[in-house]
Amino acid sequence: MSVVCPVERVRPERAVAAKADDGAQVAIVRTADGALHAVGHYDPYAEANVIARGIVGTATVAGEVRDVIQSPMYKQAFDLATGRCTSDPDVTLGVWDVAEEDGMIVLRNNRIAPSGVA
Amino acid sequence: MSEQIEQARPRERVVVIGAGMVAHRFVEAMRSRDDAGRFDITVLGDEPRPPYDRVALTSYFTGRDPEDLNLGGAELWADPRVTLAKRTEVTDVDRNAKVVTTAKGVRHPYDHLVLATGSYAAVPPVKGNDLQGCFVYRTIDDVAALRGYVEELRAAHPERPVRGAVVGGGLLGLEAAGALQALGAESTVIEFAPRLMPLQVDDGGGQELRRLIDNLGVEVRTGTATQRVLAKRGRRVTGMEFADGEKIDVDVVVFATGVRPRDELARAAGLEVGERGGVVVDDRCRTSDESIHAIGEVACIQGRVWGLVAPGYTMAEIAADALLGGESSFPGADTSTKLKLLGVDVASFGDAFATTPGALEVVYSDSVTGSYKKLVVSDDAQTLLGGILVGDASAYAGLRPLVGRRLGADPSSFIVPAGAGEGAASSLELPDDAAVCSCNNVSAGQIRSAVDDGASNLADVKSCTKAGTSCGSCLPIVKKLFESHQEKAGIAVDRSLCEHIPMPRSELFNAIKVAGLATFSEIMERFGTGRGCDICKPTIANILASLGGGHILAGEQSTLQDSNDHVLANLQKDGTYSVVPRIPGGEITPDGLLVIAQVAKDFGLYTKITGGQRIDLFGARIDQLPAIWKRLVDAGFESGHAYGKSLRTVKSCVGQSWCRYGVQDSVRMAIDLELRYRGLRSPHKLKLGVSGCARECAEARGKDAGVIATENGWNLYVGGNGGATPKHAQLLAQDLSDAELITAIDRFFMYYVSTAERLQRTAPWLEELDGGIERLREVIFDDALGLCDDLDAMMTHHVGAYADEWREVLEDPEKLAQFTGFVNDATDADPDLLYVVEREQVRPATADDRARAAAGELDLVDSERRPVMVAGSTLEVRA
Numbered sequence: 001m002s003v004v005c006p007v008e009r010v011r012p013e014r015a016v017a018a019k020a021d022d023g024a025q026v027a028i029v030r031t032a033d034g035a036l037h038a039v040g041h042y043d044p045y046a047e048a049n050v051i052a053r054g055i056v057g058t059a060t061v062a063g064e065v066r067d068v069i070q071s072p073m074y075k076q077a078f079d080l081a082t083g084r085c086t087s088d089p090d091v092t093l094g095v096w097d098v099a100e101e102d103g104m105i106v107l108r109n110n111r112i113a114p115s116g117v118a
Numbered sequence: 119m120s121e122q123i124e125q126a127r128p129r130e131r132v133v134v135i136g137a138g139m140v141a142h143r144f145v146e147a148m149r150s151r152d153d154a155g156r157f158d159i160t161v162l163g164d165e166p167r168p169p170y171d172r173v174a175l176t177s178y179f180t181g182r183d184p185e186d187l188n189l190g191g192a193e194l195w196a197d198p199r200v201t202l203a204k205r206t207e208v209t210d211v212d213r214n215a216k217v218v219t220t221a222k223g224v225r226h227p228y229d230h231l232v233l234a235t236g237s238y239a240a241v242p243p244v245k246g247n248d249l250q251g252c253f254v255y256r257t258i259d260d261v262a263a264l265r266g267y268v269e270e271l272r273a274a275h276p277e278r279p280v281r282g283a284v285v286g287g288g289l290l291g292l293e294a295a296g297a298l299q300a301l302g303a304e305s306t307v308i309e310f311a312p313r314l315m316p317l318q319v320d321d322g323g324g325q326e327l328r329r330l331i332d333n334l335g336v337e338v339r340t341g342t343a344t345q346r347v348l349a350k351r352g353r354r355v356t357g358m359e360f361a362d363g364e365k366i367d368v369d370v371v372v373f374a375t376g377v378r379p380r381d382e383l384a385r386a387a388g389l390e391v392g393e394r395g396g397v398v399v400d401d402r403c404r405t406s407d408e409s410i411h412a413i414g415e416v417a418c419i420q421g422r423v424w425g426l427v428a429p430g431y432t433m434a435e436i437a438a439d440a441l442l443g444g445e446s447s448f449p450g451a452d453t454s455t456k457l458k459l460l461g462v463d464v465a466s467f468g469d470a471f472a473t474t475p476g477a478l479e480v481v482y483s484d485s486v487t488g489s490y491k492k493l494v495v496s497d498d499a500q501t502l503l504g505g506i507l508v509g510d511a512s513a514y515a516g517l518r519p520l521v522g523r524r525l526g527a528d529p530s531s532f533i534v535p536a537g538a539g540e541g542a543a544s545s546l547e548l549p550d551d552a553a554v555c556s557c558n559n560v561s562a563g564q565i566r567s568a569v570d571d572g573a574s575n576l577a578d579v580k581s582c583t584k585a586g587t588s589c590g591s592c593l594p595i596v597k598k599l600f601e602s603h604q605e606k607a608g609i610a611v612d613r614s615l616c617e618h619i620p621m622p623r624s625e626l627f628n629a630i631k632v633a634g635l636a637t638f639s640e641i642m643e644r645f646g647t648g649r650g651c652d653i654c655k656p657t658i659a660n661i662l663a664s665l666g667g668g669h670i671l672a673g674e675q676s677t678l679q680d681s682n683d684h685v686l687a688n689l690q691k692d693g694t695y696s697v698v699p700r701i702p703g704g705e706i707t708p709d710g711l712l713v714i715a716q717v718a719k720d721f722g723l724y725t726k727i728t729g730g731q732r733i734d735l736f737g738a739r740i741d742q743l744p745a746i747w748k749r750l751v752d753a754g755f756e757s758g759h760a761y762g763k764s765l766r767t768v769k770s771c772v773g774q775s776w777c778r779y780g781v782q783d784s785v786r787m788a789i790d791l792e793l794r795y796r797g798l799r800s801p802h803k804l805k806l807g808v809s810g811c812a813r814e815c816a817e818a819r820g821k822d823a824g825v826i827a828t829e830n831g832w833n834l835y836v837g838g839n840g841g842a843t844p845k846h847a848q849l850l851a852q853d854l855s856d857a858e859l860i861t862a863i864d865r866f867f868m869y870y871v872s873t874a875e876r877l878q879r880t881a882p883w884l885e886e887l888d889g890g891i892e893r894l895r896e897v898i899f900d901d902a903l904g905l906c907d908d909l910d911a912m913m914t915h916h917v918g919a920y921a922d923e924w925r926e927v928l929e930d931p932e933k934l935a936q937f938t939g940f941v942n943d944a945t946d947a948d949p950d951l952l953y954v955v956e957r958e959q960v961r962p963a964t965a966d967d968r969a970r971a972a973a974g975e976l977d978l979v980d981s982e983r984r985p986v987m988v989a990g991s992t993l994e995v996r997a
Contacts, residue, residue, distance in 0.1 A: 004942045009935075013649070013677040016941040025948070028941070032649050042950075047965070048693035049948050053681040053740070057651040060617055070652040072681030072689055077651070 004028065004105045010036065015069060017041050017052040020107055026096050027052035028105060029080055031067050036100065037080040038107060039069065040093035044116040046073035051093060061086045083112055091117055130157050132441065133218055133226050135208045135383065136234035137163020139172055140414030140430035142189045144232060147438035149197055157441065159200045160226055162218070164207045165257060168195060173427055175261055176293045176300070184258050186846060211387040213407055230441055233384060233397055233405070233412040234434075237377035237425065242285065246347030251355030253372045255294045264372065268301045271369050279304050281367060283358055285344050286374035287314040292459040294372040295336050299460065303370065306337040308360075313340055318455060318466035322483060323508040326490035330462045330509055333488075347371055377425050379416045392418035401447035403437040411437040424451050428556050435559070452556045454521075456507075456514045456591040458892075463511035465591075468504025468521035469494050477503055480529045491533040493517070500524050505533075515595040519552040519562065554599065555592045560585040565599045569607060576600055576886065594888065615876060616653035618646045623801060623876040627661050631872075636667060638674050656680045657876050660763055663799035664871050666915050669926050670799075671933050682761035685937065686923055687743055688734075692951060692962035694981070695743060696736040697723070698760035699750050700796060703770045703788030703808075704731025713753040717746055722983035724959045730767030730805065732758060737960055739947055739981050741939040747924045756922035759797060763877075765804045768792040769817065773810030773827070782827030784810035787856070791825070794860065797920045798867065801874040801883075805839070806863075819847045822880040823863050828852070832859045836866055836894070837884035845881040848891050851899065864913040865898045865906060872909075951981040 004018045015029040025041035054070045068077040083092035094114030170187040210219040239254035253264045271280045282298040287309025298305040313324025343361035350356045359365045379396040390398040390406040396418030403411045414430035429451035439446045454467035476497030489509030550563030573579045586593040613622040659678035687695035718725045723735040773784030788808040807818030808825040818824030824835040830853040838847025874883040896902035927933045953960035970976040978986045
């Protein structure tokens with residue numbers, strides 16, 4: 001577990017990059033409703049650490065509206081709940097547990113491991 | 119060479135004599151249909167260039183390069199089955215041996231010979247017609263010679279205008295008069311018949327045409343016979359004398375009295391020739407020798423010779439079809455024409471002179487607005503037979519395909535004013551067999567099948583049917599057919615920007631402007647659904663910026679920007695950024711260079727000169743950007759907006775100050791323009807160029823707006839670009855003063871910004887603009903939409919509101935907070951950023967480089983440019 005930053009540091013509809021205890025690079029995302037998400041910062045398509053600099057929004061996947069973050073490099077969209085690429089579900093950024101505690105954002109365990117491009 | 123092909127049979131040899139528009143169409147038809155590769159084609163032309171668009175000859179004067187007139191792609195001539203011999207005159211056709219011989223004695227054996235020799239310009243047998251200063255108007259060389267002579271006279275007599283006369287008041291004569299005007303010469307048109315364009319328009323139309331042309335400062339003399347051309351001393355033209363004895367002073371005479379078929383080779387070869395010239399052919403374009411076809415203006419088909427390109431194209435297709443074993447035959451010529459002569463629209467179609475027994479005429483004439491419209495209908499007033507339109511020919515595209523069909527409405531409703539005619543005609547459903555494009559013989563049905571076969575935009579339709587690619591007069595109707603059929607075929611014309619915004623950018627722009635909305639939330643609430651995505655968010659951010667919405671990182675706008683705009687730099691492949699300070703006009707002091715050089719050195723940035731005459735610094739981490747920009751801003755630099763859909767650069771040559779040839783100060787103008795438009799957000803990037811003389815060293819015609827100096831001011835070209843589909847910009851206006859130039863560009867940019875689609879550059883925007891460059895001129899210079907004041911106000915607001923984006927970021931701690939690498943570890947740079955030193959600068963390490971480094975074969979440096987101690991495991995590329 002690592003205390004990352006004050007809660008106001010992550011604004012709605014944007015993301016910041018942070019480091020987990022083990023050095024993993026994580027994108028902490030806040031959606032418009034105030035909810036926090038944490039997915040991998042590493043973009044497996046671009047092979048670069050850039051995800052936190054993407055645009056946050058929604059995409060309709062199989063009829064369902066999902067919260068997503070889009071890579072700034074080649075524009076793939078990734079589901080914030082699962083880390084999955086909306087156009088290639090075998091690829092996921094990985095998901096971390098994240099929460100607000102005493103005005104600070106706290107990054108916990110890696111819940112879904114990242115899986116790269118086949 | 120071709121003789122040696124003998125043993126390579128069964129390939130058949132086709133020799134084409136003549137390399138004009140019709141020959142070009144023939145070769146194109148052969149190559150597109152000869153799938154089996156049966157034919158080798160040799161084209162022998164006497165001009166020094168490949169086939170070009172003779173119909174557009176006059177545009178040579180409006181600054182187009184001769185090469186711009188070339189027809190079709192160069193790939194046709196690169197085809198191994200096609201050989202083009204330029205500057206090659208054929209002197210003999212030996213029908214028995216089946217060989218043609220050129221003036222240089224080269225022999226070309228043939229299996230099939232195609233005569234496409236076209237016409238000569240006919241010079242009437244008046245005395246003095248060979249004096250120096252007499253010209254014809256037929257080839258690029260003719261036109262170039264005329265231009266050279268007029269320019270020489272202008273230089274010799276700067277105190278008075280050059281006086282020109284055109285003998286012949288037909289189509290070609292008026293073209294020539296326009297050319298003289300474009301060269302700055304006075305012009306008088308002399309026509310033997312009682313009216314201008316006697317073959318296309320009737321007396322009423324001729325009167326209106328004369329009135330319109332008089333108003334343009336061209337003197338018109340109808341019913342006048344030219345007796346002789348005069349020369350006082352020597353051989354130079356000084357005047358003309360008419361049959362009634364009257365004389366006028368002129369310096370240049372252009373004969374445009376018609377054409378004569380170049381049939382002398384056929385005559386010498388003993389082929390049958392028509393009474394008034396032309397090689398006689400049957401309906402399948404075969405001459406009296408079955409191995410020889412004749413097509414175009416040299417052919418006498420169905421008893422007459424056609425001096426128009428459309429029937430020539432039809433003959434080219436028929437001859438190709440015949441060689442390939444087809445059965446098609448000449449259906450008769452469509453003599454419909456729509457032209458803009460000296461800026462006056464003239465159209466004539468079908469039975470324009472009401473020669474059909476019982477034909478009725480419906481005429482609308484208005485000398486106040488300068489238009490004459492006549493429809494010819496059948497005796498029951500039900501069927502359209504033809505018509506004449508002078509002054510306002512907008513109804514042509516809709517009416518011409520209706521010839522021979524029932525109108526289904528009162529004929530007068532098609533020609534009453536205010537564009538109602540166009541409305542009435544185009545609301546009718548054209549049958550599939552109605553010819554829409556007469557130049558290329560394309561029917562309404564072919565347009566519809568193109569849509570069914572998957573053409574999804576107007577450009578696709580044009581390229582697969584060829585409709586609208588010659589004179590372009592049918593484009594409005596092609597567009598309507600395309601759109602209505604797409605709708606009908608159930609091909610959802612989905613113009614939505616994305617899943618969140620159900621309208622295209624152009625509509626969204628105006629919706630936002632009209633509703634006066636200034637935030638993304640309001641816009642989504644009113645016009646969208648959901649929270650947006652990487653398409654609509656940056657687009658809306660861009661629109662808000664175009665409308666003067668303040669700093670792009672202020673408040674909610676910050677969440678809309680894609681990575682480049684969000685950090686005001688250009689994302690590179692490894693996740694670092696490049697930095698481009700503005701260098702207006704490419705002018706930079708040695709001290710400025712030293713500042714940039716020192717920054718690049720201190721941060722270890724890879725440095726490269728861009729194509730836009732500035733300097734790009736690569737490999738800056740996001741957290742380094744503020745420190746880099748602090749240094750640059752302190753030294754007086756500002757953002758170059760290389761990251762934005764916005765004005766990029768104004769490229770210039772060194773201009774009059776240094777260059778021996780420059781006629782204006784192109785660098786100063788480039789700097790003025792760059793400082794005026796810097797920061798302007800637009801649907802796509804905008805580039806400008808300014809050249810100090812016609813040598814065009816700034817390559818301005820490859821830019822969205824290109825400015826080229828003339829002795830009298832500036833010529834403005836618009837709608838050019840480089841990239842994957844390069845386009846030369848088109849001439850919008852000539853000899854503008856500084857102030858006029860800036861107003862014109864202001865309005866052009868703001869009209870584009872207000873009406874273009876997302877990521878649509880100016881070239882495709884202009885191509886899709888109804889009415890094209892003419893319309894743009896009307897909007898910008900004649901205020902046809904009444905928008906000029908608004909466009910000017912938009913630009914004034916932009917110029918007044920401009921502030922350097924980087925300076926503002928450096929002054930605002932909240933904005934600066936966005937430039938962190940890791941929110942919980944501000945000092946730690948991304949350890950995955952590794953570089954190879956190559957040619958004394960860094961570049962991102964590839965997976966292969968990392969593997970080699972792990973194996974100890976290569977040295978790498980990190981993002982601080984420190985050598986990396988390699989421990990294999992830490993350098994493994996992930997996944």
